[in-house]
Amino acid sequence: MAPSIHRQGDARLALMMGGYDAAVAAKRRQTTLGATVLIVAVVVAALVGEVDVGKFVVNLHRFGDYIVRLAHLEGGAGVLSDVGEWFWGWRRWLVMLGETLLIAYMGTLMGALGGFALCFFAARNLTGRAWVRFATKRFFEVCRTVPEMVFALIFVIAFGLGPLAGVLALAVHSTGALGKLFCEVVENIDLKPVDGVKANGGSWVEAVRFAVVPQVLSNFASYALLRFEVNVRSAAVMGFVGAGGIGQDLIEAIRKFYYSDVSALLVLIVGTVMVIDLCTERLRHALLGLRRA
Template sequence: MAPSITRLSDTQLDAMMRVYDGAIAAKRRQTLLGFAILAIAVAIAAQVGEVDLAKFGANLHRFGDYVVRLAHLENGAPVLSDVREWFWGVRRWLWLLGETILIAYMGTLMGALGGLVLCFFSARNLMGNGTVRFATKRFLEVCRTVPEMVFALIFVIAFGLGPVPGVLALAVHSTGALGKLFCEVVENIDMKPVDGVKANGGSWVEVVRFAALPQVLSNFASYTLLRFEINVRGAAVMGFVGAGGIGQDLMEAIRKFYYSDVSALLVLIVGTVMVIDLLTERLRHALLGLERA
């Protein structure tokens, strides 16, 4: 038996169409208003930032000229025509690159340990003391809000030039960033094991150790690897303020207009970051696959 089809009268159809047209018109007005607000915000930002489009257009060719100059040696020949001359300082640069990776590794490790400890104190489902939770969250916010370069400058003044300020700067910033991510993971755990440990008279530390930690370790490791990728990039520029690594030689080459050295150092840094990104990506996917299994 064929289903019956309800037919509306012309009056009902007209009323529905008017409502539909009104909704479409309201949506269009909201879209136009959003674009207008965005345009006003961009105009205000340009005014405050003293953006001069005429000056920008007049000097845009200099960027292209600089990029082209990076692809040539000091004698004007293309860099690929004499790779040995291009990478004349490869032994020193590889040593500094290894130092950069170690700075990122130590900074990530210390930051992960700090975030691991503090995340449980800031998790709403595990820490019942509101004062402790509030203080911990504010501390993590301070750690991740201040840029690494600012921390690096502070630690350079305190401890002098070298890799130690870079490690400490990355460690402090990573503690804040990873602590936030770890806390969100902890707040989404299954509470049944937590209730079970509490029911058997377990202390807060035992609840964290036996009920919460086993559920979050794989996610913690995945976030730590992701942070290591970010810190390798951050450590590469720590040398700009004297905090060790290959960034110091890169800044010196830029200041002295050693174009071929700049391009060689950039190739080494970009290549290293790409390899590390690929390796850590595979490790993170493997960890997440184990967790799903």
């Protein structure tokens, strides 16, 4: 009997090893296929984009030269040798930076309100009518698919130069982005409180107000803060198309080759974005911590 058991064990081991080898071979084929598809996609993208590797290598030093030039004043001295001259327009720039922050704030606020008002109609677990969900989700897609700069150009043509165009552009784009995120949060709620409100004769609006909103409010606030971070960066370049903010001075300095002004404006923008990112990150973590508690 022992030899029979031994032969059965060897057969089972051979069968398991054969399955393992087959799985490894299949994984290798998948990896090879994925790598091949990636290489082909890169080559096709390079051909369509008319990428010239030789030209890139030959002109790569120009990028380094530009960065070095940003670190020097018009007279050739380093920017740190005379900080007063480097930030000669700091009063005007701070005003423009404040305008940029206000554009981002108002755009985020309006977008968050729009996404909040519509997300419940797009949620599968709250809205039974398929055409309502379909229309709301397609609206969100249109809002977030078109870049903010395109919306800004449209609103500049409609309302003229100034911050209003930037606010409206960010508001429309934020409505689409936050609406999708809010909808996903709503679709993952616990439906027992909703059923409880409806069982006691509550309307759809009352179910949303008393059973849904308390569950999702902290996540909504977290996503809105995250979107504010994104909108601050977007608002910084809205001035490129005349939509207000510090981007107007930045694009003017770039076009006129005022290198030290470009570097000073970039330092202000990057520093502001970093501070806002750190503050909103702390707020988001605090909100999520309160929700878990």
